[in-house]
Amino acid sequence: MNQATFTRFDESTRADWALIDAHFQHYQNDASRRVLEHLLRLKGDTHGYPVDRYEHCLQTATRALEAGADEETVICALLHDIGDDLAPANHAEIAAAILEPFIDPLNVWMIRHHELFQGYHYRAFYGMDPHAREAYRDHPAYARTVRFCDEWDQCAFDPDYPTRPLEDFIPMVERVMSRPPFGETTSVEDPA
Numbered sequence: 001m002n003q004a005t006f007t008r009f010d011e012s013t014r015a016d017w018a019l020i021d022a023h024f025q026h027y028q029n030d031a032s033r034r035v036l037e038h039l040l041r042l043k044g045d046t047h048g049y050p051v052d053r054y055e056h057c058l059q060t061a062t063r064a065l066e067a068g069a070d071e072e073t074v075i076c077a078l079l080h081d082i083g084d085d086l087a088p089a090n091h092a093e094i095a096a097a098i099l100e101p102f103i104d105p106l107n108v109w110m111i112r113h114h115e116l117f118q119g120y121h122y123r124a125f126y127g128m129d130p131h132a133r134e135a136y137r138d139h140p141a142y143a144r145t146v147r148f149c150d151e152w153d154q155c156a157f158d159p160d161y162p163t164r165p166l167e168d169f170i171p172m173v174e175r176v177m178s179r180p181p182f183g184e185t186t187s188v189e190d191p192a
């Protein structure tokens with residue numbers, strides 16, 4: 001049996017869910033590969049920027065790595081803009097959601113708020129308050145989000161920077177995304 005036999009959940013059995021669970025574990029374990037595949041979709045159109053979003057992501061991650069950031073932070077840097085093509089108006093939510101099961105909640109907050117914090121460097125050109133991020137000055141992730149944006153993200157648009165290739169980051173993504181989601185592994189239990 002390779003597929004469940006039910007047509008509605010209220011008629012499902014333990015055997016159905018054991019089968020589905022086995023498929024899900026395999027699918028979950030393969031998620032990092034699909035995420036990296038999606039990152040490649042950011043190649044090409046620069047949307048007017050000096051480098052395309054793929055290069056920008058690699059360069060942000062390279063800058064974090066060279067600065068001695070821990071692996072989890074480097075992966076945040078690599079993936080922080082991965083939602084740009086799917087959700088241009090609120091792209092940070094996509095990266096935050098992808099990584100949330102595997103990383104420190106403060107790093108999730110950092111990713112989620114990086115657009116606003118990054119805006120310190122350009123919001124004035126749009127007639128918006130560049131200091132809007134100051135509303136979060138007392139938040140425990142404030143300092144790391146400022147550092148992320150000011151030292152790595154906002155300066156990662158240099159076509160001449162020695163950006164590392166994606167291959168350097170693949171094992172890191174695999175390690176972070178192979179952690180138990182939300183700290184625990186659940187599975188369909190055998191009947192006692």
Ligand SMILES: [Fe+2]
Nearest residue numbers: 056080081153
């Ligand atoms: Fe960015």
